[in-house]
Amino acid sequence: xxxxxxxxxxxxxxxxxxCGEHDLDMERLSQMEWLIPGYAPSRDQVLLYGAAGSGKTxxxxxxxxxxxxxxxFLDHPDPPTHLNGGGRVLFIASDSGAEPVRQAISDLRLDxxxxxxxxxxxxxxxxxxxxxxxxNWTAGVRDWLKLLKTVQERQxxxxxxxxxxxxxxxxxxxxxxxxxxxxxxxxxxxxxxxRCSLVWLHHDGVLKGAHAxxxxxxxxxxxxxxxxxxxxxxxxxxxxxxxxxxxxxxxFRYQLLDGQFSVCDGATAAVxxxxxxxxxxxxxxxxxxxxxxxxxxxxxxxxxxxFS
Numbered sequence: 001x002x003x004x005x006x007x008x009x010x011x012x013x014x015x016x017x018x019c020g021e022h023d024l025d026m027e028r029l030s031q032m033e034w035l036i037p038g039y040a041p042s043r044d045q046v047l048l049y050g051a052a053g054s055g056k057t058x059x060x061x062x063x064x065x066x067x068x069x070x071x072x073f074l075d076h077p078d079p080p081t082h083l084n085g086g087g088r089v090l091f092i093a094s095d096s097g098a099e100p101v102r103q104a105i106s107d108l109r110l111d112x113x114x115x116x117x118x119x120x121x122x123x124x125x126x127x128x129x130x131x132x133x134x135x136n137w138t139a140g141v142r143d144w145l146k147l148l149k150t151v152q153e154r155q156x157x158x159x160x161x162x163x164x165x166x167x168x169x170x171x172x173x174x175x176x177x178x179x180x181x182x183x184x185x186x187x188x189x190x191x192x193x194x195r196c197s198l199v200w201l202h203h204d205g206v207l208k209g210a211h212a213x214x215x216x217x218x219x220x221x222x223x224x225x226x227x228x229x230x231x232x233x234x235x236x237x238x239x240x241x242x243x244x245x246x247x248x249x250x251x252f253r254y255q256l257l258d259g260q261f262s263v264c265d266g267a268t269a270a271v272x273x274x275x276x277x278x279x280x281x282x283x284x285x286x287x288x289x290x291x292x293x294x295x296x297x298x299x300x301x302x303x304x305x306x307f308s
Contacts, residue, residue, distance in 0.1 A: 001141050002141070002184050002186070002187040003183055003187070005141065005144070005191065033082075034246070035197045036066050036072070036076070037073075037080060038074075038075065038076035038241070039073050039076065039223070039225070040063065040067075040197045040199060041197065041245075043196065044189070044197060044221070044223070045189055045197075045199075045200065045220065046198070046199040046221050046222070046223045046224070046225065047199075047202055047221045047223070047225070048060065048199060048201050049202040049211040049217075049224075049225070049226055050203075050228065050229065051228075053229055054228060054237065055227055055237055056162075056201045058104045059227060059239075060160050060201055061101065061108060061110075064089040064091060064158060064160060065089075065108070065123075067088075067157055068087060068089055068113075068123060070083035070085065073261075074252075074261055075252055086115075086122065088124070088154060089122065089123050089157065089160065090147075090150065090151070090154070090158070090159045091123065091125050091126070091162070092137045092159065092161045093125060093126065093127040093162050094138065094162065094166045094170070095162045095165070095167075097129075098127040098128075098129050101127070109258075124150075137167065138167050138168075139171055140170075140171040144187070148192055151192060157196055157197065159198045161198070161199065162201040163201045164202040164203075164213070164217060165202065165203060175212070176214050178214040181217060182214070185216055185217070189220060209226065211226075218242075221243075222244070222246075223245070224242040224243040225239065225240065225242065226242050227240075228240070236253040236254060236264045237254060237255065238251060238252070238253050238254075239251070275303075279299065279303065282299060
């Protein structure tokens, strides 16, 4: 069904043509652009993952209001040039529920923001809520079509889905099934994300530093972020851009102060492609700093501290 809908609704609502019968016009192709520079590409998908309690929901809310206010985010403070007057965001809280989102808004001191209420409302929340007689949005076909209609009618710039596992498991789509997840994400990319940016919040996996579930969660989105929570409460969190098709992979520490996110020390570092690259980078930097050798334990400790 996902593949059928991709062919039916992809792009401009006209049926898609299979490759081999139709080649692309290079003059009609555009380069990748940012909705929020360094974090969310325009009209594309993003994966943001981390362990429970790492601060994914809080970060996603802050990112949402960067779109709403047309401001920069964390280590990219310059505002995007195309969001004159700000954008519109739909937050789907099928995992955390409405109350944690409301708490995050308060923690960020956004309770009185005009985008939350009235005629200027530009932050929309979908969640199951007994008093307001609503049920969770899921990754079922009917719900996807409702989302597509909402994105078009309300001119949504960013959709945040919390979380990938919650919305798939509620309709029996196994989030570890690479074929099923790949079909859904391909549908999302060509149909929904052709009209807005789409951010998936996801949990970490069994392997340290990896996301949970199917490989497609990290392969199909153009940008993948990871948040690592600190070992002790009160310490800064670490944000790592694991993958980006527009360059600028990096890692830095940040913290929440007075309702605002701030980068610690303003320092960023390139993220190595794999463990071997991390070893070479660490040894090279040590040599540049006047060290002619590192012990095995020093190397292990340095790699663990810098690159998790």
